[in-house]
Amino acid sequence: MSLSAPTHGGMPGGILQRLMRTPGLRRLRGSRALLVGLLLLAAVVAVALSAGLFYPGDPRDMAGPAGTWPGADARFPLGTDMLGRDMAAAMAHSAGTSLTVGIAAAALALLVGIAAGVLAGYFGGAVDDVLMRISELFQTMPSLLFTIILVVILGPTTASISFAIGITAWPQIARLVRAEAVRVRRLDYVDAAVTLGMGHGRIVLLHVLPNSLAPVVVAASILVAQAILSDASLSFLGLGDPNGMSWGSMVGAGRPMLRTAWYMTALPGGAIFLTVMGFMLIGNGLNDLLNPRTPVR
Amino acid sequence: MPTSLRYVFRRLVQALPMAFAIVLLNFLLLKLTPGDLADVIAGESGSATPEFMENLRRLYGLDIPVHLQFVNYIQGILHFDLGYSFRQGMPVGELILERLPATILLSLTAILVALVIGVLLGVVAARSRGSLLDEAISVVSTMGFATPLFWVGLMLIVLFSIELRWLPSAGMVTVGADYRGLWDEWLDIGRHLVLPAVTLSLFFLSIYVRITRSAMLEVYGLDFVRTARAKGLTEARVVIRHVLRNALLPIVTVTGLQLGAIFGGTVVVETVFGWPGLGRLAQEAVFSRDVNLLLGIFLCSSFIVIVVNLAVDLLYAALDPRVEVRQ
Numbered sequence: 001m002s003l004s005a006p007t008h009g010g011m012p013g014g015i016l017q018r019l020m021r022t023p024g025l026r027r028l029r030g031s032r033a034l035l036v037g038l039l040l041l042a043a044v045v046a047v048a049l050s051a052g053l054f055y056p057g058d059p060r061d062m063a064g065p066a067g068t069w070p071g072a073d074a075r076f077p078l079g080t081d082m083l084g085r086d087m088a089a090a091m092a093h094s095a096g097t098s099l100t101v102g103i104a105a106a107a108l109a110l111l112v113g114i115a116a117g118v119l120a121g122y123f124g125g126a127v128d129d130v131l132m133r134i135s136e137l138f139q140t141m142p143s144l145l146f147t148i149i150l151v152v153i154l155g156p157t158t159a160s161i162s163f164a165i166g167i168t169a170w171p172q173i174a175r176l177v178r179a180e181a182v183r184v185r186r187l188d189y190v191d192a193a194v195t196l197g198m199g200h201g202r203i204v205l206l207h208v209l210p211n212s213l214a215p216v217v218v219a220a221s222i223l224v225a226q227a228i229l230s231d232a233s234l235s236f237l238g239l240g241d242p243n244g245m246s247w248g249s250m251v252g253a254g255r256p257m258l259r260t261a262w263y264m265t266a267l268p269g270g271a272i273f274l275t276v277m278g279f280m281l282i283g284n285g286l287n288d289l290l291n292p293r294t295p296v297r
Numbered sequence: 298m299p300t301s302l303r304y305v306f307r308r309l310v311q312a313l314p315m316a317f318a319i320v321l322l323n324f325l326l327l328k329l330t331p332g333d334l335a336d337v338i339a340g341e342s343g344s345a346t347p348e349f350m351e352n353l354r355r356l357y358g359l360d361i362p363v364h365l366q367f368v369n370y371i372q373g374i375l376h377f378d379l380g381y382s383f384r385q386g387m388p389v390g391e392l393i394l395e396r397l398p399a400t401i402l403l404s405l406t407a408i409l410v411a412l413v414i415g416v417l418l419g420v421v422a423a424r425s426r427g428s429l430l431d432e433a434i435s436v437v438s439t440m441g442f443a444t445p446l447f448w449v450g451l452m453l454i455v456l457f458s459i460e461l462r463w464l465p466s467a468g469m470v471t472v473g474a475d476y477r478g479l480w481d482e483w484l485d486i487g488r489h490l491v492l493p494a495v496t497l498s499l500f501f502l503s504i505y506v507r508i509t510r511s512a513m514l515e516v517y518g519l520d521f522v523r524t525a526r527a528k529g530l531t532e533a534r535v536v537i538r539h540v541l542r543n544a545l546l547p548i549v550t551v552t553g554l555q556l557g558a559i560f561g562g563t564v565v566v567e568t569v570f571g572w573p574g575l576g577r578l579a580q581e582a583v584f585s586r587d588v589n590l591l592l593g594i595f596l597c598s599s600f601i602v603i604v605v606n607l608a609v610d611l612l613y614a615a616l617d618p619r620v621e622v623r624q
Contacts, residue, residue, distance in 0.1 A: 137318050139554070140606070141599045144561025148583060149591050153330050229445055233565050236447045237583055251448055255569075262455045269448030276443040284439065 034285025037221075040278030048095035055089035059245055063089070070263050081250075081264050082257055091271055094245045098275060101162050102228035108166030109223055113173025114209070114216065120174065121181025122200075122208050132178070135171035143168035147230060151239050158241045165230045169223055176219055180212035187211075218287045225279035232272045247272045305611060312607050319599045323592050324370050328363065330588045335359060379593040384585040389593035392578060397597075399469060400574030402486075403567070404559050406494040408552060411501035416548070418502075419509025420536060426514065434510075438503035446562055450496040450569035457492060465489050467571035493570040497562050501555065508551055512544035546613065553609035560598045 057063075066084040068076050078087040120131040150164035184190065185208060193203045234240060235248025247268035254264030335353035354360045358369050373379070379389035422434040458466035465471065469489050476482040516522060517540060525539045563576030571577065575594055582590040 133314070133318075137315060137322070140315060140557060140602050141319060141322075142557040142560035142595065142602065144558070144564060145579060145591070145595045145598060148564070148579065149326055149588065149595055152583060152586055152588055152591060153326065225443065229443075232445045233447065233561075236445070236565065237568060237580055239583060248445070251445075251451065255451060258451060258455060259459055262452075262459070265448070265451050266455075269445060269451070272445050272448065273440075273443055276445075277440065280439050280443045 031285060031289070033281045034289065037278050037281030037283075037285055040274055041282065044095055044099065044275045044278060047092050048099055051089075051092035051096060055086065055092055057089075059089040059093040060085060067257075067261055069261070070267070078267055079261075079263055081254065082261070087264070087267060090245050090250060091247065091268055094247045094250065094268065095271070095275070097158070097241070097244045097246045098228050098231060098272070101158060101165070101231040102224045102275075102279075104158075104162035105165035105169065105227035105231070106220060106223040108163065109169035109173055109227075110216065110220060112167070113170035114177050114213070116170065117174040117177025118181050118204055118209050118212060121178040121212065122185055122204050124182070124185075128178075131174065135174050138168055138171045144230065144233065148234065148237070148239060151234060156234075156239050156241055158244065161231060161234060161239070161241065162227075165227050165234075169226065173216060173219055173223070176215045177212050180215060181208050184208050184211045214290065218283050218290065221279050221283035221286065225276045225283065228272065228276050228279070304614060308607055308610055312603050315603055316600065319596065319603070320371060320374060321367075323596050324367055326595075327370075327588070327592055374596070379596065380589045382582075382587055382590040382593075384582075384587045385590065389590050392590065393575065393593055393597050396573060396575045396578045398574075399572060400560075400563055400567070400576060403490065403493055403497060403572055403574055404563060406490055407497035407559070407562075408501060410494055411498035411505055412548070412552075414498070415502045415505025416509045416541070416544075419506045419544075420513060420541065422506065422510045423513035423517070424536070434506060438506040441499045441503035444499065445565075446496055446500060447565045447569050449499055450493065450566055453492050453496060454569075464491050466492070469573050489570075489572075493566050493572050496569070497559070497566045500558065500562050501552075504551060504555065505548060508547050509541075509544050512547055513540050516540050516543045549609055549613065553606045556602045556605055557598070560602070 062084040063086040064073065064076055064080050064084055066080060066082050068080040068084075070077065070079040070087070072079065076086050076088065078091065081087055081090070116131045116135065120128040147164040147168055150167070151161055154160035154164070190203060190207055193207055198206075231240075231246070232248035232251075235246040236252045238249075238252060240246045240249045250268035251265050251272075254261070254268070257264050335350050335357065351360070358366060361369075377390045379393070381387075382389050382392060385392055418434050418438070422431045425431050454466045457464045465488060469486055470482070471485055471489075474482075474485055476485070513536075522535060522539055525535045530538075560576070563572075563574060564579045565576070566572070567574050567576035568580040575598065579591060579594050581587075582594065
């Protein structure tokens with residue numbers, strides 16, 4: 001057992017060590033993207049959590065005169081839509097929906113992707129072949145179309161949308177994890193574990209899995225970004241959860257008013273952009289920070 | 298050339314299981330859909346007796362075991378019989394063929410736009426590596442990736458169609474236009490093509506910038522580039538003939554790999570711009586919950602991705618002598 005001790009919690013330890021070793025210049029650059037990303041994310045989370053506090057009523061209720069431009073009425077800083085609903089309230093309440101779907105879909109993709117990747121990388125052979133062919137299938141087909149079909153068949157709920165997005169996104173994670181698992185599998189401590197008579201399950205869970213997760217950290221954040229974008233596209237196409245509000249459906253609803261009131265489209269779209277950008281920047285920042293091959297600029 | 302012919306054959310054989318898997322997936326989705334064809338027809342006609350439903354099921358082969366239905370399904374696909382869209386009142390195969398050219402035109406134009414601008418920006422970024430310009434290009438390409446395409450499209454409409462009135466906002470041709478010749482018509486289509494193509498190109502643009510930049514940085518330090526410089530070639534010639542040429546291979550590969558994603562992009566972009574292609578057809582099918590039509594589009598676009606990737610692989614083997622054509 002003592003042989004495996006240094007590898008326990010390999011992932012966080014590894015990150016910390018790399019952070020310590022990072023030259024000051026690169027750390028600064030990495031953390032700038034990371035900082036902006038984290039600030040954006042914090043802002044979105046704050047809005048999502050406080051939406052009920054500042055706008056306790058139903059955001060779908062009429063609140064004032066329809067089509068008030070942002071800034072025209074102090075009660076409605078972001079204006080009202082074509083039905084007189086408060087844009088700010090609707091957007092604040094939508095933040096939670098987007099984050100929920102994005103994180104749930106990413107979590108599913110991570111779960112399936114990590115499991116498939118570790119199994120394929122550790123066992124190799126036929127298991128690897130089958131799992132990689134399946135992941136190729138998912139990477140070949142137009143995934144947004146597949147997601148759309150699943151949502152149409154299952155019916156648009158937050159759960160089915162998250163499922164349909166997550167189930168198409170796992171192959172990229174599986175490939176990353178597989179590559180790491182193939183590498184880790186050949187290391188001495190895995191041989192040592194085999195010699196000690198450990199079973200496959202224990203070796204995979206205790207040794208291969210924790211040491212194959214480093215590249216997933218960066219990918220996870222990009223994954224959430226992609227999932228939020230897919231969710232926005234679905235809502236825009238009219239496949240969002242009809243019981244909730246979302247930025248994508250607000251853009252879709254504002255579309256007929258484009259000529260006279262483009263702010264109804266611009267504002268929720270901008271919210272999607274800032275949220276996705278937040279996750280992308282976190283991913284980029286982490287990548288600069290963690291990837292030892294990133295050139296010092 | 299028997300060796301390369303054998304390579305072509307081997308790649309063809311490799312593509313077949315993928316095609317079969319797509320067909321199987323499509324069939325499973327069809328079976329997963331609540332309500333079968335008989336329900337759809339009965340629903341369209343208003344009312345139905347159990348006997349009528351039973352007759353329908355017999356007529357469409359829905360009363361036989363599932364694995365035999367699958368055999369029938371494959372036979373249908375081999376004859377390009379993808380079923381009937383009761384909402385559109387047309388066979389699914391015909392609908393798709395009718396809409397396909399518009400989507401191909403839009404996608405190819407978008408890829409071309411992205412290629413030209415993306416490679417250019419990538420070269421500039423790599424040449425000025427570490428500078429403010431490099432950083433700016435990197436930020437802009439991240440932004441291109443983070444922006445929802447439908448929103449970009451709508452904002453472009455606000456700017457160029459509504460405010461500036463430079464370009465049309467919807468459709469592929471001007472309604473009721475009276476063309477004086479083919480050139481006139483093409484010009485009109487071209488004007489309608491600008492905004493959707495630019496919108497769709499954004500997705501590829503950021504990918505191309507990244508690939509070009511990293512591929513260029515990778516080969517910049519290699520011996521053959523130093524040799525080229527030592528021979529006294531101009532910098533432009535070194536970049537174009539020696540560095541960029543090596544960056545083109547990953548670009549071709551990624552274009553093939555991302556083709557599935559561009560079909561997703563066309564659904565959104567064609568919806569925004571009313572472009573009469575496959576994506577718009579998919580959106581109409583979503584709107585009327587026409588699963589059969591959606592599955593037909595899914596099947597066809599998946600096949601197109603498989604075929605194009607096959608072509609890319611073969612092209613790759615022809616372009617890059619390092620790709621081994623094994624016996």
